Amino acid sequence: DVVLTQSPLSLPVTLGQPASISCRSSQSLVYIDGDTYLSWFQQRPGQSPRRLIYKVSNRDSGVPDRFSGSGSATDFTLKISRVEAEDVGVYYCMQGTRWPTFGGGTKVEIK
Amino acid sequence: QVQLVQSGAEVKKPGASVKVSCRASGYTFNNYGISWVRQAPGQGLEWMGWISVYNGNTNYAQKFQGRVTITTDTSTSTASMELRSLRSDDTAVYYCARDRGNILSGYFFDFWGQGTLVTVSS
Numbered sequence: 001d002v003v004l005t006q007s008p009l010s011l012p013v014t015l016g017q018p019a020s021i022s023c024r025s026s027q028s029l030v031y032i033d034g035d036t037y038l039s040w041f042q043q044r045p046g047q048s049p050r051r052l053i054y055k056v057s058n059r060d061s062g063v064p065d066r067f068s069g070s071g072s073a074t075d076f077t078l079k080i081s082r083v084e085a086e087d088v089g090v091y092y093c094m095q096g097t098r099w100p101t102f103g104g105g106t107k108v109e110i111k
Numbered sequence: 112q113v114q115l116v117q118s119g120a121e122v123k124k125p126g127a128s129v130k131v132s133c134r135a136s137g138y139t140f141n142n143y144g145i146s147w148v149r150q151a152p153g154q155g156l157e158w159m160g161w162i163s164v165y166n167g168n169t170n171y172a173q174k175f176q177g178r179v180t181i182t183t184d185t186s187t188s189t190a191s192m193e194l195r196s197l198r199s200d201d202t203a204v205y206y207c208a209r210d211r212g213n214i215l216s217g218y219f220f221d222f223w224g225q226g227t228l229v230t231v232s233s
Contacts, residue, residue, distance in 0.1 A: 035217065037219065048225055049148075049156065049223055051220060051221050096218030100218045101153075102156040103183075
């Protein structure tokens with residue numbers, strides 16, 4: 001199985017400040033079609049996961065532009081340019097190149 | 112708009128089976144697949160398996176092989192996931208998610224259901 005290692009586990013952030021989450025894969029995530037199936041999900045307390053970013057850097061419809069994804073092959077990052085109160089929750093990376101696996105999650109909270 | 116509406120919470124005894132359904136609307140059901148993902152209390156996300164609605168092809172995570180079956184009913188745009196031989200550690204929220212329709216694409220989970228809590232307890 002592809003192992004995704006997320007860091008940090010917990011991320012206390014001051015409102016209006018940036019935040020960054022890392023996701024490292026044990027294998028390259030380039031699929032046979034040439035695309036890299038690395039997604040980021042937000043899970044607010046008591047809610048279903050919501051996809052924010054797909055194929056490394058594409059923002060889903062309705063996702064604020066303060067969220068951005070970057071990276072390639074085995075090393076990926078989710079950035080929030082200015083954290084807002086509604087961003088509190090757990091963030092997961094997920095790879096869909098092989099049997100899907102998720103990172104362990106990063107809990108974002110307000111300081 | 113795309114919606115996935117799941118069946119209600121279940122309480123089962125160890126050794127029993129559970130079947131969770133997921134009714135899709137707002138898109139052409141046959142053009143996509145459905146994956147099932149579960150989340151134990153306070154834990155992370157775990158993929159269980161996938162079905163192509165178009166041709167019925169399935170992939171199951173090795174951990175659940177032989178114990179899970181995913182099916183679809185195109186007449187009602189509904190996918191179902193049956194898990195057998197339940198144990199206490201199967202207690203979790205089970206989610207369906209819209210996914211790739213075939214192997215020409217990787218998995219992508221773009222829309223999710225609201226989740227169904229399955230509690231396994233004697």
